[in-house]
Structures are given as structure tokens and as C-alpha cells.
Amino acid sequence: MKILIVEDRELDAKLLRFVLEGSGHEVSRADRADEAMRMISGGLAPEAIVTDLDLPDADGVTLARCLGRHSATAHVPVIALTAHPDHFPLRSETRACFAAYVVKPFDTRTFASLITVACEQQRRFAEYSAVGLNS
Template sequence: MSLTILIVENQDADAKLIRSVFERGGYTVLRARSAEEALALAVEKQPDVIVTDLDLPGMDGVTMTQMLHRKPETRTIPVIAVTAYPDYFPDTRASKTCFASYVVKPINTRSLAQTVASVCGK
């Protein structure tokens, strides 16, 4: 069974890198360029995991993830945060607990793939 991964990333270069990692692993990859688009896709497509940048235009990745966890149809989807600013990563316990894991940019492709596999129990 192939995993479906939703990437939430507004930067094309970063999205392309992340997509290539997962497609090489045989995963189905969806992409959203904004939190709002991701919320709709998550409900519609029910991905196995979401990999999101925290710094998104409009709604940020933390707020999006909190909204996902409030909806019955998306609350069990694990979310992995990707950030270029680890010191900015939410320091409140409530914000941190809504993420299954996080990855720091620049992205190490091997560790990203391992993180997703670990979060999904693969």
C-alpha cells in the first residue's frame, strides 16, 4: 500500500525537492501552496501524512495544524512541520503537541524520508 503525502509549501524549489524525495519512494504526492488550500485537500483526499512549512502566506502552518486537529475528519492525520527557523518553532506545549515531528531546513532528504516512515509506522 502506497502512502499519500500532502505537501504544504509555497516555495516551488522546496516543494520540488520534497516531492522528488517522496515520489522516489513510491508515494503519492499532493501539493498545496497555502494553508487554506491544504485544509480543503486534507478533507477531500484524506492523506496519510501532511508535511507543512510553518511560514506560509496568510494562515501559518501552526494555525492550519490546529484547525486540522479540531475537525473530526482530519484530526488523526499526522503533521510534520518543516521550518527554516527552528528557534521560531512554537515554544508552547500546545503548539508542539499538534505536530508528530519536525524537520529543519535546509532539508536533509534522507532524514525527511525516515521521519515520514517513522511517523507512519513504515
């Protein structure tokens, strides 16, 4: 699976890359939200996006909303990652921007499978929604 990591902390990004590539995923990385959007606009087609909520140029919620409006990523699950769980959005419409929430330090043994499960749930939800809309 192709995964885009949006993480400005070098050590965290290296750990994420190590864990995900070790599970067979292809990983790209952006340091900032605007870089992630440029990569996607330039043709990068991730199947999942893992973003820190605390980025230097925009918060992860803003990025997730942009991704949800972009035709290339509207269907892509976005996983929020933060060292500050109090930064998780409280409003349900904001929480809905994310397929999952993960607190740092994350469990390196289960993180890759969490991504896989989030993608599968997103796919099933999209199929269910399409069936409901076509009925």
C-alpha cells in the same frame, strides 16, 4: 502512503515531492493553508501532512490546529518544516500539534523515513489511547 505537502516555495515543494515520490509515496501539494483545507474538505485523504511553518495566509501552527479539529485529519500526523528553527513553538500544547519538526535544509536521505516513523508513532499512540479509553 498519501502525503500532502503544504509549501509555498516552489523549489522546496519540488524537492519534497522528488524525495517522497522517490520513496514510493503519493504526493499532493497545496501552496497555502486555505488551499490545503479545501483539498481535504473536497475529499483528499492524506496519511501524513508536511507543512511549512511560514505560509502566506496562515502559519503552520494555525493550520495544524485546524487539521486537528477536522474529522478527516484529526488522526493524521503533521510534520512541521521550517528554515527558521526559532519559529518552532515553545509551549508544549502547541508543540503537541506536530508529530515531528524538521529544519531546512533537510537531509534528503532520511526525510522519507522520518515521515514513516512519525506515522507509525502516531498510529501506535492512537492504539494505546484507544486501549486506555476502553479499559
